[in-house]
Amino acid sequence: MVPVEHYFVLALILFTIGVVGLVVRRHLIFVLMSIELMLNAVNLVFIAASRALGTLDGQIMVFFVITVAACEAAVGLAMVISLYRRYGTIATDFLRTLRG
Amino acid sequence: MGLDQGPWLMPLAISIVKFMVLFVVLLQLPPILIWLERRAPALMQRRRGPNRVGLFKWRLWGLLQTLADAIKLIFKEESVPASAHKLLFQLAPVLGLIPALLVMASIPLGPDLLIAGQRISLNIVRLNIGFLFILAISSIAVYSVTLSGWASNNKFALLGSMRASAQMISYEISLGLSLVPMVLIYGSFDLYDIVNGQVQLWAWGIFLAPLSFVLFLICMFAETNRAPFDLAEGESELVAGFHVEFGSTKFALFYLSEYINMFALSLLCAIFFFGGWQIPFVSHEQLQQLLASQNLASLCGLAVLLIKAAFFMWLYIWVRWTIPRFRYDQLMTLGWKFMLPLGLVNVMVTALVLTTRF
Amino acid sequence: METLAIFYTLAALVILCSLMVITLRNAVTSAVFLIADLFLLAALYAQMGADFIAGIQVLVYAGAIVVLFLFVIMLLNYTPGHREEQGEGGHLERAFGAGLLALVAGLSVVLACSSKFSLVLPHAFPFADSGDNTYQLGVALFEKYLWPFELSSLLILLAIVASIFIAKKKPPYEGKRQ
Amino acid sequence: MNPYLPVLFIFVFGAVFGTIMSLLAKFLGPRKASAVKQQVFECGVSGDDTRVRMSVKFYMTAILFILFDIETIFLFLWARTFQTLGWFGFGEIMVFMAILLVGYIYVVKSGALEWD
Numbered sequence: 001m002v003p004v005e006h007y008f009v010l011a012l013i014l015f016t017i018g019v020v021g022l023v024v025r026r027h028l029i030f031v032l033m034s035i036e037l038m039l040n041a042v043n044l045v046f047i048a049a050s051r052a053l054g055t056l057d058g059q060i061m062v063f064f065v066i067t068v069a070a071c072e073a074a075v076g077l078a079m080v081i082s083l084y085r086r087y088g089t090i091a092t093d094f095l096r097t098l099r100g
Numbered sequence: 101m102g103l104d105q106g107p108w109l110m111p112l113a114i115s116i117v118k119f120m121v122l123f124v125v126l127l128q129l130p131p132i133l134i135w136l137e138r139r140a141p142a143l144m145q146r147r148r149g150p151n152r153v154g155l156f157k158w159r160l161w162g163l164l165q166t167l168a169d170a171i172k173l174i175f176k177e178e179s180v181p182a183s184a185h186k187l188l189f190q191l192a193p194v195l196g197l198i199p200a201l202l203v204m205a206s207i208p209l210g211p212d213l214l215i216a217g218q219r220i221s222l223n224i225v226r227l228n229i230g231f232l233f234i235l236a237i238s239s240i241a242v243y244s245v246t247l248s249g250w251a252s253n254n255k256f257a258l259l260g261s262m263r264a265s266a267q268m269i270s271y272e273i274s275l276g277l278s279l280v281p282m283v284l285i286y287g288s289f290d291l292y293d294i295v296n297g298q299v300q301l302w303a304w305g306i307f308l309a310p311l312s313f314v315l316f317l318i319c320m321f322a323e324t325n326r327a328p329f330d331l332a333e334g335e336s337e338l339v340a341g342f343h344v345e346f347g348s349t350k351f352a353l354f355y356l357s358e359y360i361n362m363f364a365l366s367l368l369c370a371i372f373f374f375g376g377w378q379i380p381f382v383s384h385e386q387l388q389q390l391l392a393s394q395n396l397a398s399l400c401g402l403a404v405l406l407i408k409a410a411f412f413m414w415l416y417i418w419v420r421w422t423i424p425r426f427r428y429d430q431l432m433t434l435g436w437k438f439m440l441p442l443g444l445v446n447v448m449v450t451a452l453v454l455t456t457r458f
Numbered sequence: 459m460e461t462l463a464i465f466y467t468l469a470a471l472v473i474l475c476s477l478m479v480i481t482l483r484n485a486v487t488s489a490v491f492l493i494a495d496l497f498l499l500a501a502l503y504a505q506m507g508a509d510f511i512a513g514i515q516v517l518v519y520a521g522a523i524v525v526l527f528l529f530v531i532m533l534l535n536y537t538p539g540h541r542e543e544q545g546e547g548g549h550l551e552r553a554f555g556a557g558l559l560a561l562v563a564g565l566s567v568v569l570a571c572s573s574k575f576s577l578v579l580p581h582a583f584p585f586a587d588s589g590d591n592t593y594q595l596g597v598a599l600f601e602k603y604l605w606p607f608e609l610s611s612l613l614i615l616l617a618i619v620a621s622i623f624i625a626k627k628k629p630p631y632e633g634k635r636q
Numbered sequence: 637m638n639p640y641l642p643v644l645f646i647f648v649f650g651a652v653f654g655t656i657m658s659l660l661a662k663f664l665g666p667r668k669a670s671a672v673k674q675q676v677f678e679c680g681v682s683g684d685d686t687r688v689r690m691s692v693k694f695y696m697t698a699i700l701f702i703l704f705d706i707e708t709i710f711l712f713l714w715a716r717t718f719q720t721l722g723w724f725g726f727g728e729i730m731v732f733m734a735i736l737l738v739g740y741i742y743v744v745k746s747g748a749l750e751w752d
Contacts, residue, residue: 194654239521
């Protein structure tokens, strides 16, 4: 049996990779993919904790997280499409100038 | 769950042997089916079809034509477009083969055999989530199509792959929905349980959920990109769709996985709606007594299942030469505006009937 | 022992694939590694006895969400030789990212090596896996989590309406395409 | 035995077999590459740029696919447990589907499914 802490450390690393991707990449597609990575790190914690505690609540949370992730991807990518059609680029640097 | 669940070396060895047998059988599928796909329309259209290639003086109805084709295919020069994405170009055919093999391995093919005092089940992968595994794995097959079109960097291939993948995902929903009533009726995700629930003739899926059968049948054709839904590779408009740049053995791999998928879906159709290996009016126990052998009875079951599946394979070929190709907007309208609502209604009605009965 | 070995293999592959996802230049290859990543995570879930979750991870995440990503990438006209021309993070961001990763890597090595690190959680608790926990999962979802379940349908409804509305909107001028 | 062990084996086997098969052509077939041969097959139209304007419809199909896929998952989970839940579960799933039906009607009305 793998101790639950191992999973937590793995999730920590995964989450950090997501954060780094979010900061370093300036392309909206990569930003969204990094968010998926972070959500997956959270899912991993939920499932590991659910097994360690012997309850199913964590797994149900993952269910909802996956639902939210799907909705987030759908709306996020719809915005990517919309922005691309409007401005011809989706670099966040450029989009920052749209403020106001 | 881990490896520490009792002995694993022996069961794994048995599974590997079973899989190897299955794989060797599956490798025979494309030659035979291609032969059938040439001879059957010839029969329908009152012409001969390829009938020359044989051994020495025996022509064998041209059966060796496909063997010759296969050999020719392997020794062809492979050309990779210079502008292609090399890695994904290599990967795409493999990505199609793996899901096909996994799906095939998780379908039970008959009742258990008894060899040297050991029960040998006629399937390889049996998981807690049952056929959800099949649905999950077959949803991966879409990447083979999408990536092959993109990696070859060709307009026709890209367009064909986009069409094919949009079609596959559209019909995947209906495929899933058409199987929900099966879970409602038989109360399990396990294919063994579903077959065991169909001992009586009246309990067969086709009688309890006829609409599901119709939906499943249509999805079968759409999921494998076969006629009348083969517009992703419509020769007349898109040359060959997503695999236009693939030649030689890569093309053979696409063909192999397509036929494995067709066979797997035919088997699933027989299992869900036609009682799997059950023979009408004769239960497995009666058959055992009659034949005085469990193995013989099991092999009988296997044969029955294969006959049922063979019918659907024949249907694939039959329909291909009977129904003309759909237009793309018709295909999408059918998928989203008819199949999806019908599938939902089907689920509701089945649940309503079952709940009032309890 | 074998379980631990499998875990370490999977974990190493997960980290490798995730790093590929954020470092590769081409969005399509990145998405391919994301698929691999999600698959490996599903394997981890299955190893923990969460079969159903592993199944929907493959079905929804790997089988549907990444398809959407790929479709959008192809819609944005990414070709195999294509690299994003503009908009890469500057040196400051890169340094920050590398530093953060190094920090967390160091931290996790320390954590893995120190025997003191143990949470209050009663780990190695025998999980209630009587084979098929899909059934228990369903009952829990439909009884205990009734309201979140119904609310998630509202969320999906909102997502459908919003994404269709946003994606459908025609830009005022179709220009500025490079 | 862990039931996922054969899955792992088949995965590895498929990957190895597929790779060997697709590399086989390199050794068995003739190799005479030329610049023209390595062009993409476009019926004589040269140019290796695939900047085709993709229809946004493909993308809308993918969005709807995700969202209805999740609905199917919920339905499967309900179907597995519905014999214990009975009318209660039935009512619950009816509310769920009624809400999603609104979304479906919006999609149909908005013309996102009209291919032309």
